[in-house]
Amino acid sequence: MKKRTFWQEWQKIILFVGFAISCLIVLYAFDVIGKIDIEAASDYVRELGIWGMLLYVIVYTIRPLFFFPATLLTLFGGYTFGPFLGTALDIVGAGSGAVLAFLVARYLGREKIEKFVKGKKIERFDQSIQNNGFIVVLYLRLIPLIPFDSINYSLGLSSIKLKSYMAATYLGIIPGAFVLNYIGSSLRTMDSKLWIAVALYGVMVLLPFLVKKFKGTTQIHLEKEPVK
Template identity: 30%
Template sequence: MPATPKRPPNPWLKRLPFLVILGVAVLGAVLLRDQISFEALARHRDTLLAFRDSNPALASLGFVAAYVVIVAFSLPGATIATLTGGFLFGLFPGVFYNVGGATIGAAGVFLAARAGFGADVAAKITERGGAAARLQQGLRENEWSALLIMRLVPAVPFFIANLLPAFVGTSLFRFVVTTFLGIIPGTFVFTWVGAGLGEVFARSETPDLSILFAPHILGPILGLAVLSAVPIVLKHFNKGA
């Protein structure tokens, strides 16, 4: 009796996780826009502090899990979450909780995008050629440097920076390492601001988030970005030679 031919896997099953992420992101942008805010943190600060003091381990795990969900589903409030990490846990370990949660959430988006659409998009870009294919090839040839620059200099939105590597075939290892290292400087600054929120609340003020663009803060971050770009420049000159 001839064997029954197997049905080809439904490609939409692979795409479902990423489509769910997009759907939740849209709903979150509509429904949670005003819910995760500095004002909300100010209202609930005493409750959060009391819960942290009575359940330190659970508070730590719950915070990291909430941060992962915010990043993975691109929900509004990532900046507020970073400030909350500093407010509740101080600069250390708050910065580790923030960086860890953001990296795990970003890896979730990356994996969903790569499994659902990454291979197809990468193949189409290569097939069509042109500027997109040249950009794809450039990213592949300079993955470490390009990914670090993309994280250090937040010119590309965080969500888009999670998708682009998935569409050019970046490995999960390189994505995770460059994400973790690249977001440390900016996350450090915002966690530092969050650690001082107690005094801000006492004065009934709002934190000055423009500190990230102060010369003494932005300068070193841009310096790291320039150092990350050095291998790309050297490779370019070596090709010319």
């Protein structure tokens, strides 16, 4: 087998880094970043009233098609609409976006989506979901540090039913949506609420792992316990 050259081995990474650097140069040259006024954008959306809410939900729904970071949009929602209304709109938008990604994956099929998602990841989902799809998806939604979009597309290629996927998704994103919207809303005042929000986020990050560890420990204990 012919040995791959350095360019062949690193071509995609070099091109990606080069593209990213070029974008940063353009943004810096035209001072695009400096012209972005988050507070002005937030005020504009709020002034639109119900149409601003609808716009936010629509943008959040189509967001997975462009892989725009969901966390940033959620924080903006909390900053704009407050912790409670922002959470409600986030659940609708994020949930609808997750369903859209799921349906896109089902429509396009495994071959095309596998270009972006590794096949082994899809196979692992299939094996887990065959047992209890609702619980698996619900658990995945409670983990804030996993790639939201790739999970959605992967689940679309799995054997889970759309009804179970939707129920687990809309239910599972509630805690994360509230915490991030709470953080976003507290950024306006930068008061003690921000530290409370950060603490809640820390608990949310640790909770799924603690639940999994407790479940594993309990299972081991039950297996070791003699049958009477």
